[in-house]
Every structure is written in C-alpha cells, then in structure tokens.
Amino acid sequence: ALGHPAQAQAAAVLSHAERLCGDGGRIVRAQWFMASVHAFAGVHLAWSRRQGDAPHPFVCVQVPGELGAPRALLTADFWIYAP
Numbered sequence: 001a002l003g004h005p006a007q008a009q010a011a012a013v014l015s016h017a018e019r020l021c022g023d024g025g026r027i028v029r030a031q032w033f034m035a036s037v038h039a040f041a042g043v044h045l046a047w048s049r050r051q052g053d054a055p056h057p058f059v060c061v062q063v064p065g066e067l068g069a070p071r072a073l074l075t076a077d078f079w080i081y082a083p
Helices: 005-021 037-051
Strands: 026-034 058-062 074-081
Touching: 005 026, 005 037, 005 074, 026 037, 037 058
Parallel strands: 026 058
Antiparallel strands: 026 074
C-alpha cells in the first residue's frame, strides 16, 4: 500500500461493503469516482487481494476537481447482491 495510497483507501471501502454483503452476498457493480484515474492501480490491487482473480465489475470515472473529503483519492458506489 505504500506505493499505492489508493489501495489503502479502496481496501477500507471494500471492507465496509463486504460487511454489508453479509453471508453469500457480493458486489455486482462498483463505480469508482477517482481524483485521478492513474490511482486506479491501487484500487485494482485492493480488489485482487480480496477477490483473487474474480472479475472486477467496475466503472472508473475521473471527477473534475477534488472529492468531498480531505486527501480522498476515491469514492465508490456499489450494487450489492445479498440473497
């Protein structure tokens, strides 16, 4: 995570999403709004550490300007399937 600060932020967001998923649930779509699309490599690393080779159902959008929180590199919107 030292080389990819977005990885630490994405790992925290994914951790919260996984708790919402509960047993058997999964993320079926992830929209990542990024301060810079170049930081998406960190998001991909965080996803791979949690999901292995599972496809990453994502859209990545670079936003104009800063995100809402200080030093935020990303914000996310998930669709979660929970049986």
